[in-house]
Amino acid sequence: MPNTGRLPEPQRSAGRPRSFDVKEVLDKAISVFTERGYQAASISELAAATGLTAGSIYKAFGDKRGMFLAAMARYKLLGNVRRDAGIAKAATGRGRVRALLDYYAENSHGESGIRGCLIIGAAVELALFDEDAASKVSAHQQHTFQLIETSIREGRADGSIGKHIDPDQSARAMFCFMQGLRIAGKTGQDRDAVMAAADAAMKILD
Secondary structure: OOOOOOOOOOOOOOOOOOOOOHHHHHHHHHHHHHHHOOOOOOHHHHHHHHOOOHHHHHHHHOOHHHHHHHHHHHHHHHHHHHHHHHHHHOOOHHHHHHHHHHHHHHOOOHHHHHHOOHHHHHHHHOOOOOHHHHHHHHHHHHHHHHHHHHHHHHHHHHOOOOOOOOHHHHHHHHHHHHHHHHHHHOOOOOHHHHHHHHHHHHHHHO
C-alpha cells in the first residue's frame, strides 16, 4: 500500500480555523483506542485524553468511528516510518526479514506489548461489520505480507536465503508469527522470551 505521508483531514466548517494540533490529538486518541479497544473507548474518555470537548470531537471527526479511522491512519504512518528505517539498514534479504521481525518483537513486550496493536484490534472488532475499516486493515496486512515475501525473494537472489525456501509459504508462516507476537504481547511478555522466539522463527528460512 503506497505511503503518501498524509492523514485524512478532520471535518470543519468553512473558514473556521482549527484550534488544536490534529497529530497531537490523534496520538492521544491512539493510546485510548489501543488500551481500551474501539468498542470500549468512550467519547468521554477520548475527550479527557485529548483535551477536546465531546462537541469538538464530533465537529472535527464526525463521530467516534471517524476519529478511530483517522487515528488508525496516523498509527500506520508512524509505524511504517519506524519499520522502514530498520529495513533500510539491512544489507541482505534475510537481514530485511529479520528487521521486520525485530520491529514486531520489540513492540510485543513491556508497555507497548500490553497496549497492543491498533490494526489487529481493528481487525478483531470492526472488520466483520465495517467495510471501510476491513478494507484498510486488509490493505495494511497485505502490504506487510508483500514486504516479507519480497525480502525472502531478495534473500534467495543474494544468497542469504537458500533456494530451497518457498517464498510464499515461508512469508505466510512468518506473517502469522509476527501477528501472533503482537497478540501474545497483550498478556505481558518478557523481552528475552520474545526475542528468543524471534530467533526460533528465523529458522523458517534455514
